Amino acid sequence: QxxxxxxxxxxxxxxxxxxxxxxxxxxxxxxxxxxxxxxxxxxxxxxxxxxxxxxxxxxxxxxxxxxxxxxxxxxxxxxxxxxxxxxxxxxxxxxxxxxxxxxxxxxxxxxxxxxxxxxxxxxxxxxxxxxxxxxxxxxxELETALQKVHELRESPPSPDAVSAEEALKYLLFLVDVNELYDHSLGTYDFDLVIMVAEKSQKDPKEYLPFLNKLKKMETNYQRYTIDKHLKRYKKALEHLSKCGPEHFIEFLNFVKDQNLYTEALKLHPVGSSEYKAINDVYGEHLYSRQHFEQAGLAFARCGSLEKALDAFVACSSWQHIVSIASQLKYSEDKMAALARSVSGKLREQRKYESAAVLLEQYAKDYEEAIILLIEGGLWEDCLRLIYKYNRPDIIETNVKPGIIEAKKNYMTFLEMQKVTFIRYKERLSVVRDLKEKARQGLLDDEIPGGLESDLFSDTSSVMTTSDMSGRYSHSNSRISSRSSKNRRKAERKKYSLKEGSPLEDVALLEALREIVRTVDTMRSDVNSLLKVLVLFLYDTDARELQQMYQEFLQLMEVSIQDIWVPCAPPNATLPVLGPHSTANSIMTSYQQQRNLKTAEQETEPFIAPKLSKTIQWKLDLLD
Amino acid sequence: QxxxxxxxxxxxxxxxxxxxxxxxxxxxxxxxxxxxxxxxxxxxxxxxxxxxxxxxxxxxxxxxxxxxxxxxxxxxxxxxxxxxxxxxxxxxxxxxxxxxxxxxxxxxxxxxxxxxxxxxxxxxxxxxxxxxxxxxxxxxELETALQKVHELRESPPSPDAVSAEEALKYLLFLVDVNELYDHSLGTYDFDLVIMVAEKSQKDPKEYLPFLNKLKKMETNYQRYTIDKHLKRYKKALEHLSKCGPEHFIEFLNFVKDQNLYTEALKLHPVGSSEYKAINDVYGEHLYSRQHFEQAGLAFARCGSLEKALDAFVACSSWQHIVSIASQLKYSEDKMAALARSVSGKLREQRKYESAAVLLEQYAKDYEEAIILLIEGGLWEDCLRLIYKYNRPDIIETNVKPGIIEAKKNYMTFLEMQKVTFIRYKERLSVVRDLKEKARQGLLDDEIPGGLESDLFSDTSSVMTTSDMSGRYSHSNSRISSRSSKNRRKAERKKYSLKEGSPLEDVALLEALREIVRTVDTMRSDVNSLLKVLVLFLYDTDARELQQMYQEFLQLMEVSIQDIWVPCAPPNATLPVLGPHSTANSIMTSYQQQRNLKTAEQETEPFIAPKLSKTIQWKLDLLD
Known part of the structure; x- marks a missing residue:
């Protein structure tokens, strides 16, 4: 039924x-x-x-x-x-x-x-x-409910009204007794606590001593203790902060234990001694988490200059380092040693300009500063120091050899990039042809398979970008910083350049794009090298470099339209410039694309890179 | 017929x-x-x-x-x-x-x-x-042909062979006589010249004195004269360069007249006195063409230091300026005055860092250098100098007010950008809806017209980017350099933001893209301002700025997917990631797009801007 x-x-x-x-x-x-x-x-x-x-x-x-x-x-x-x-x-x-x-x-x-x-x-x-x-x-809102019950007990409104007893029973029917006990404790109202406790299964030998201990405490400290017991740490911190200086050590420890530094800072007036002490422990916390710069700032805020110096040294914040060393009244020798050591670190990070300022102005080692600037290819700064400190001898001993070395490195680098560019470009056209043939073959049902294997048959080997750029990391000029960046970038690549890999064409597009980007951003560096070559009468070398770079840029410009499809707004069959069609095409593709969100990051290789044609790098002098 | x-x-x-x-x-x-x-x-x-x-x-x-x-x-x-x-x-x-x-x-x-x-x-x-x-x-190859004729005259091969006379007549039948005369002159063979001249209508009284004058000249000078007469200036220059030092003045004048500086440089050994003299006149030429930097280099190459200094001053190449002033043994006072004046120019160009180096190191005006760094918002450099020259008083008098001012400027700028961003975003959605309705209306044949006019009816006014960013140009902080760039950029815009303009949606996309780009690139500036705010205990201000910037970045991130259609590879209906389809879709669209090349530059507004999420700008300290 x-x-x-x-x-x-x-x-x-x-x-x-x-x-x-x-x-x-x-x-x-x-x-x-x-x-x-x-x-x-x-x-x-x-x-x-x-x-x-x-x-x-x-x-x-x-x-x-x-x-x-x-x-x-x-x-x-x-x-x-x-x-x-x-x-x-x-x-x-x-x-x-x-x-x-x-x-x-x-x-x-x-x-x-x-x-x-x-x-x-x-x-x-x-x-x-x-x-x-x-x-x-x-x-x-259990506290408010409990408060209502408490009111009923304190002042029963009328005999026929609900009794506090009944109300509490009803509450216990709705809410777990332990939860209610915790919340009653959270009202800091001991009568309420005991009222709830009595209804619970709790042993009075357990809760009564605790409540008695609490009752004896100063109000803020009592509330801190309750909050801490209830794991309401932020509230606990607030109450503890009101307990006066005799509890400040406990406050600091509590901040450290519960990682409540920013909350603690908000609880004390900016500039107070407590505020400073919190900054100090916060600094230590940040330092241990290797957030050295912020640690340095925190220490500096509270006047812990030695610690701030340590932190800033750890992150090579060179300006802060010398600022603080000055505040610490470092002797000239001590300052020089510090500057020298930080400068060495900056050099490793290829921050030649800052490294040179440290050597020049804080270690007073002009010669080393100049040599650093040569190493970094910062020719104008280097000449400035040479004439400032009247050391024209360095021009012959270091600058000229440095310029010639840099020019050679640029030539080698450009040559390698060009060879790779051409190889990838040709391989791309092969891969596209093969895929097109494979597609037609599949459509015609003539060639049932095996065409994919053709992708492997071409024996011209394609080096990966990381192989290639790794060769230049021995050089000291600016190029190597760029190529080591490339290497890191190459390691992140999603697609494989291996011949015959399914998305080899995408990988090639990506690699080509990277070469274009790298070579294009060299404009101002090439310009600055050309200028110094010209200044020291190395006209032939300058002309060679200018021509090489010029030809490469032209090659890239001509190749871009063959390599990259212009990325029109999707749905390109609609006229692009009609008054209605733009919004429509956007709308249409918008709806189409919604579900294709994951494809978003895949689009980058398909967008043609743009050359920075507005940057004037050529010297008319060399034409 | x-x-x-x-x-x-x-x-x-x-x-x-x-x-x-x-x-x-x-x-x-x-x-x-x-x-x-x-x-x-x-x-x-x-x-x-x-x-x-x-x-x-x-x-x-x-x-x-x-x-x-x-x-x-x-x-x-x-x-x-x-x-x-x-x-x-x-x-x-x-x-x-x-x-x-x-x-x-x-x-x-x-x-x-x-x-x-x-x-x-x-x-x-x-x-x-x-x-x-x-x-x-x-x-x-008229010279070779003439040479053949000459050979016939000199050594007739056999009696029945064609005579030189006949051959020349034939040549004159093929080629204009004046042209042939010029070319005969170009062989520097006077017998040949006279042979041709005799066949021409030329008056021997005209050409004979000229030829006789030429015959008396030294070979190279003769050839120079002929080349010049034939307007073969590069060849003329080459011959003139071989005529020895007594003709060098003429050489220089010829170089200037014919603008053959780079060719002239190639004809003299690098470092020779002639080479230097050419550089000098070349420098003057480049200077007059307002290529000041290259002019400076040309002058510096030939030791014309005063002129080089003038040229470098004209283009504010500050490092070269002080290098050359040092070489010219400028007195301390003179150097200081020069540094001060160049520093002023650099300040106008918002190159605060270099301007400050000039004031600090060449004018020894530490206070002004520090104040420049504050103006430029270069807080760490500014603090470095304050402690280097022991002027902590400036912290209270200038740094702190500067920081607070900068923070206010940032807040105002961000607020305005945010308001504009939201307004453009909402307007974009209105325009898209209207266009979609208009399109459906046209498809249904229900609404014959008049919907386009709806685009004008919405009365919420849209300010143009140039109006907006103009408001900030009074401020001295880094923001204004950015917004004045924006203004220039806005003036170049192709699409109109005017309500109801046919491509208003594209204009809005462009304007939105520009705002995203501007705000996104502020990350490191905001970070550096936050750090100095924190260092001087302006926690509240720092927290305000961090929250404001954070919220704006989040707003942009959320909005980007609503505003921009993900730009998938064209022909998005084919699966993007299949092993064959990528190449095919590229090929297909490639062919489709070939004729749409003009649309290429229109695509930029449709590509979603990318936020530089990897740049850490937030301070944990302020959370």
């Missing part, structure tokens, strides 16, 4: 729902409620049917229902779910706008308006329902 | 051409030639029919034709045109590969092989045809 009964119910329910909707539209809440309760219709419908109407008539609702039990039932059954779309969908487009503005949750909205209505009508009568409305909130 | 005759000829020709082709295929050149001559078939066909066969059988061809006149006729009629594709196309796919390799021209190839064949067979007999083969070259 079950199936038959079920079918009956289903059929029945459609009619019932129609009736309930009628009642709700006429604000006959009592009728609707009774019917829904009997036939187990989800009570959320009372609200979901027309949220705005419910909110407008909540007083009427409470008055009609007129039952603490019913209201508790309703509040307990409320969920975020909208049953008009899930359980009881209607096909008539009622389109009642949702009342949920400002991101507030349905449950919270209902609890709050119901409570307000009940408080207005009869707070004593609806006492338990009001408690329910606190407990049911998405973030249950 | 004309039309009828014409028709006959046309019909006839098809048959004739078939016969000629047969003859040519059988190497029956004489038959083919006679027939073509009679029926006025273009003689180029002899070669074009099968270039390789012609080249292989050129000896046979000459022997069969066996007539100087015929060969001259043939050589005179040869043109670059391929008559098998233009005048006498054949439909049978003969597909004879063209013999024109290595870019050599057809005319030149034929002239050269014909001459070689004739020289081998009978140079005396074919004398005139050989001359023709020189004259007919695309760059006529």
């Amino acid at each position: 079950m199936p038959r009964g079920n079918l009956e119910t289903v059929h029945h329910r459609a009619l019932v729902l129609a009736q309930i909707r009628k009642w709700l539209n006429s604000c006959l809440y009592r009728e609707a409620f009774e019917c829904m309760r009997k036939l187990r219709i989800n009570l959320n419908l009372l609200y979901d049917h027309n949220p705005q109407a419910f909110l407008d008539n909540v007083d009427l609702f409470v008055r009609q229902i007129d039952s603490v039990n019913y209201i508790n039932l309703f509040l307990t059954e409320i969920k975020e779910e909208d049953v008009t779309t899930t359980m009881y969908p209607t096909h008539s487009a009622s389109s009642v706008p949702s009342a949920q503005k400002s991101g507030a949750k349905k449950v919270d909205i209902i609890c709050d308006v119901m409570r307000a209505a009940m408080e207005k009508l009869n707070p004593q009568k609806y006492c338990l329902s009001i408690l329910t409305s606190y407990v049911r909130k998405t973030a249950p | 004309m039309p009828r005759g014409n028709l006959e000829t046309v019909h006839h020709r098809a048959l004739v051409l078939a016969q000629i082709r047969k003859w040519l295929n059988s190497c029956l050149y004489r038959e083919a030639f006679e027939c073509m001559r009679k029926l006025r078939i273009n003689l180029n066909l002899l070669y074009d029919h099968n270039p390789q066969a012609f080249l292989d059988n050129v000896d046979l061809f000459v022997r069969q034709i066996d007539s100087v006149n015929y060969i001259n006729l043939f050589l005179t009629e040869i043109k670059e045109e391929d008559v098998t594709t233009t005048m006498y196309p054949t439909h049978s796919a003969s597909s004879v590969p063209s013999a024109q390799k290595s870019g050599a021209k057809k005319v030149d190839i034929i002239c050269d092989v014909m001459r070689a064949a004739m020289e081998k067979l009978n140079p005396q007999k074919y004398c005139l045809s050989i001359l023709t083969s020189y004259v007919r070259k695309t760059a006529p």
Whole structure:
């Protein structure tokens, strides 16, 4: 008989729902409620049917229902779910706008308006329902509920009102006793705590000593202890900060233990001694996490200059280093030694300009500074120092050989890049042809397979970018910093340049793009080398370099249109410039592309790189 | 009767051409030639029919034709045109590969092989045809032809050979006499000149005194004079450079007059006194053309230090300026004044770092240097100098107010950019909706027009980027340099932001892209400002700025996917990652796009900008 009964119910329910909707539209809440309760219709419908109407008539609702039990039932059954779309969908487009503005949750909205209505009508009568409305909130307001119970005990409003005892029992029925105990502790109200504790299964020998100990404490320290016990560390910190200087050591330890440095800083006036002490421990924390620069700042803020210096040295923040060393009144010798050591580190990081400033101005070692600038290819700075310190001899001994060396390195580098560029470009055209043939072959059903293996048959070997750029890392000029960057970049590549790999063409596009980018960004470096070559009368070398670079740039410019498809707005069959079509093509592709989001990062190799044609690097002098 | 005759000829020709082709295929050149001559078939066909066969059988061809006149006729009629594709196309796919390799021209190839064949067979007999083969070259070798004539006169090979007289007459029939005279002069052979001159209409009273004057000159100077007369300036310069130091003034003037500086430099050994003098005049030329930096280099190369200094000052090349001033042994006062003035210019160009180095190290004005660094927002450098020169007082008087001012400027700038960003973004969505509606309207044929005017009806006004960024140009911090760049950029914009303009959506995309780019590149500047705010305990300000910037970056990141369509490889309907499809989709779109090249520059606004997420700008300290 079950199936038959079920079918009956289903059929029945459609009619019932129609009736309930009628009642709700006429604000006959009592009728609707009774019917829904009997036939187990989800009570959320009372609200979901027309949220705005419910909110407008909540007083009427409470008055009609007129039952603490019913209201508790309703509040307990409320969920975020909208049953008009899930359980009881209607096909008539009622389109009642949702009342949920400002991101507030349905449950919270209902609890709050119901409570307000009940408080207005009869707070004593609806006492338990009001408690329910606190407990049911998405973030249950247990403290407030407990406070209500406490009020009942302190000043019972009338003999027929709900007793504190009853209210607490009801709360314990809704909420786990341990949770309620913790929250009662969180009100810092010991009467309340004991009231709850008595209702619990807890052993008074356990909680009474603890409560007695707490009672003896100074208020802020007491609250800190409770918060800490409840793991409310931020609140605990706040209370502890009010306990005065005698607890400051404990405060600092607590900050360290709980990693609450930024919160701690906010609790003390900027510039106070406590503020400084917190910065100091924060600095140590940041240092241990290897956030050296921020550690340095934290130490510097609190005047821990030695520690700040250590931290700044660890991250080679050279300006801070010498600033702090000056504040520490370093002797000239000590400063020179420091500058020399930091300069060495900066040199390793190829920060030649800063390294040279340190040597020149803090170690007073002009010669070494000049040699560093030569190593870094910073010719103009290097000449400036040579003439500033009247050391023209260095021009013959170091600058000229340095220039010639740099020019050779540039030539070799450009030559290698060019060879690779041409090889990749040719290989790309081979791969494209093969794939096109394979496609046609598959379409014609003539060549059933084996064409893919043709991709392996071409024996011209393709070096990977990382192989190639690795060769230059011995050089000291600017090029090597670039090529070591390339190497790191190459290691991140997603596609394989290995012959016959399925996306070899994409890998080739990527590699070609990288070469174009690298060579294109050399414009100003080449220009600066050309100028110094010309200044020292190395016209032939300069002309060679200018021609080599010029030809390579031209080769790239001509090749770009063969290698890269111009990336028009997708859906390029629509005219691009018509007044309507642009928005349409965007819209269309937009919708098409939504699901292709993962393809987004794959597009970069397909976009033609742009040459920085506006940068003037050539010297007319050499034409 | 004309039309009828014409028709006959046309019909006839098809048959004739078939016969000629047969003859040519059988190497029956004489038959083919006679027939073509009679029926006025273009003689180029002899070669074009099968270039390789012609080249292989050129000896046979000459022997069969066996007539100087015929060969001259043939050589005179040869043109670059391929008559098998233009005048006498054949439909049978003969597909004879063209013999024109290595870019050599057809005319030149034929002239050269014909001459070689004739020289081998009978140079005396074919004398005139050989001359023709020189004259007919695309760059006529008139000197060589004249030389041949000269040889005939000097040593007539045999009595029955063509006389020099005859040969010259023939040449004059082919080439204009004045041109021939000039070329004879260009051989520097006066006998030849007089021989040609005698045949011309020239008055001996005119040319003889000139020739006599030339004859008296030293060989190189004579050749220089001739070259100059013939306007062959580069050759003239070369000969003049060999005339010794007494002609060097003339050389320099000639270089200046003809603007042959780089050629002149190549003619003298690097470092010679002539080389230096050329650099000096070249420097003046470059200076007058406002190429100040290269002018400075040219002057510096030849030791004209004062002039070099002027030139470098004109382009604010500050390192060169102080280098040269040092070489000129400037007094401390003079150096300070120079440094101060250059520093002022650099400040105007917002090159604060260099400006400060000049003030610090060459004007010894530490205070001004520090104040410049504050103005430029270069906080770490500024603190370094403050401690280096022990001026902590400046921290209170200038640094702290400067930091607070900079923070305010950043906040205002970010706020304005954010407001504009949101306004543009909302307007973009409105424009897209309107265009979509307009499109659907047009498709449904319901709304015949007037929807376009809806684009004008929305009254929310959209400020242009240039209006907006103009507001910030009063500020001295780094922002203003950026916004003035924006303004210049905005002025270059191709699309109008005016409401209802046909490509308003593209203009909005461009403007939005520019805002994203600008705000994104502020990361390291914001970071550096945050650090100095924290260092001087302005935690609240720092936190405000960090939060503001953070929220804006998040807003942009979330908005980018709504604003920009991911730019997938065109033809996105094919699977992007399949092993074959990538190459295919590239190929397909490649062919589609070839004719859409003009659309290439329009694509930029459609490509989503990328945020530099790898740059760490946030301070944990402020969280």
